[in-house]
Amino acid sequence: MIDLGPHAVFIVWAYIGVAIGVAGLIGWTLYDARTTAGKLAALEARRAA
Amino acid sequence: MSIETAPKLNWWNRIANPGQFVIWTKPLLWPLVIVTAVLFVVGLYFAFFNSPQDYQMGDTVRIMYVHVPNAWLSQFVYGVMTVSAVGTLVWRHPMADVSMKAAAPLGALFTALALFTGSLWGRPTWGTFWEWDGRMTSTLVLLFIYLGLIALWRAFDDQLRAARVIAVFTLVGAINIPIIKFSVDWWSTLHQPASVFRADGPRMPGSILTPLFVMFFAFTFLFITLQLKAMHTEVKRRRVIGLQRRMAQGDRA
Numbered sequence: 266m267i268d269l270g271p272h273a274v275f276i277v278w279a280y281i282g283v284a285i286g287v288a289g290l291i292g293w294t295l296y297d298a299r300t301t302a303g304k305l306a307a308l309e310a311r312r313a314a
Numbered sequence: 315m316s317i318e319t320a321p322k323l324n325w326w327n328r329i330a331n332p333g334q335f336v337i338w339t340k341p342l343l344w345p346l347v348i349v350t351a352v353l354f355v356v357g358l359y360f361a362f363f364n365s366p367q368d369y370q371m372g373d374t375v376r377i378m379y380v381h382v383p384n385a386w387l388s389q390f391v392y393g394v395m396t397v398s399a400v401g402t403l404v405w406r407h408p409m410a411d412v413s414m415k416a417a418a419p420l421g422a423l424f425t426a427l428a429l430f431t432g433s434l435w436g437r438p439t440w441g442t443f444w445e446w447d448g449r450m451t452s453t454l455v456l457l458f459i460y461l462g463l464i465a466l467w468r469a470f471d472d473q474l475r476a477a478r479v480i481a482v483f484t485l486v487g488a489i490n491i492p493i494i495k496f497s498v499d500w501w502s503t504l505h506q507p508a509s510v511f512r513a514d515g516p517r518m519p520g521s522i523l524t525p526l527f528v529m530f531f532a533f534t535f536l537f538i539t540l541q542l543k544a545m546h547t548e549v550k551r552r553r554v555i556g557l558q559r560r561m562a563q564g565d566r567a
Contacts, residue, residue: 267362269373270367272373275374279430283384283427294547297544301547302550305553308554
């Protein structure tokens with residue numbers, strides 16, 4: 266890892282914050298997609314029955 | 315009318331059908347994921363291992379590689395929502411309000427990240443995490459606009475009625491975008507004026523521009539990928555609501 270100088274803590278926290286934010290956004294998008302697809306599949310199965 | 319004489323639908327009409335939109339755009343998702351991942355790997359390599367210190371900022375210039383793309387997306391996503399709002403009000407395009415709704419949480423997060431990374435850059439550079447200057451204050455206002463629009467979407471049961479009301483509010487909120495863009499020119503702000511997108515070209519060397527542009531495209535592709543996925547989910551959610559209503563009416567009958 267390169268030496269980030271005297272302000273390394275600000276650089277590292279900026280990247281950690283962005284990583285958490287982006288990971289959260291991806292996770293939430295996938296979770297929402299999965300739960301909605303699950304609800305739709307259940308409703309369509311109920312309708313077909 | 316036979317199949318031979320039926321008028322051919324153009325792509326605009328075809329994607330007006332939510333089901334067709336999902337069928338047409340679903341194959342794009344995995345290629346977009348791969349392009350986004352490759353861009354992030356290359357961008358992060360350049361950001362940490364193949365770019366120099368800035369002669370004034372030193373290593374804190376590396377924060378710019380995540381700050382600038384998020385700041386760009388905070389405004390670009392609102393631009394997408396504004397075009398979608400026009401699509402909702404003028405053309406009543408069924409996918410326009412789906413796009414408008416899907417983009418709002420993404421825009422809110424990119425705006426929050428722009429403010430967060432900006433404050434972490436500001437502390438070592440300006441000596442403060444926050445200053446009520448034109449650029450920062452107008453970006454904070456943008457975050458509140460995003461949050462307000464998300465709250466409005468959740469306040470309505472009828473999503474089609476909500477779309478028309480929210481489209482009007484989105485267009486009113488769009489006035490903030492030129493204010494953010496030109497705030498550094500109109501007022502004497504702590505935030506520096508534009509240094510990348512300028513009429514006379516960028517004011518930084520190629521060694522810093524390269525990671526900046528790669529990260530810029532990485533975040534933009536991330537937005538496109540998540541926006542498509544969120545739009546597919548929204549189409550399914552509306553189908554769920556439609557089925558639930560029909561079933562409830564069936565139960566009552």
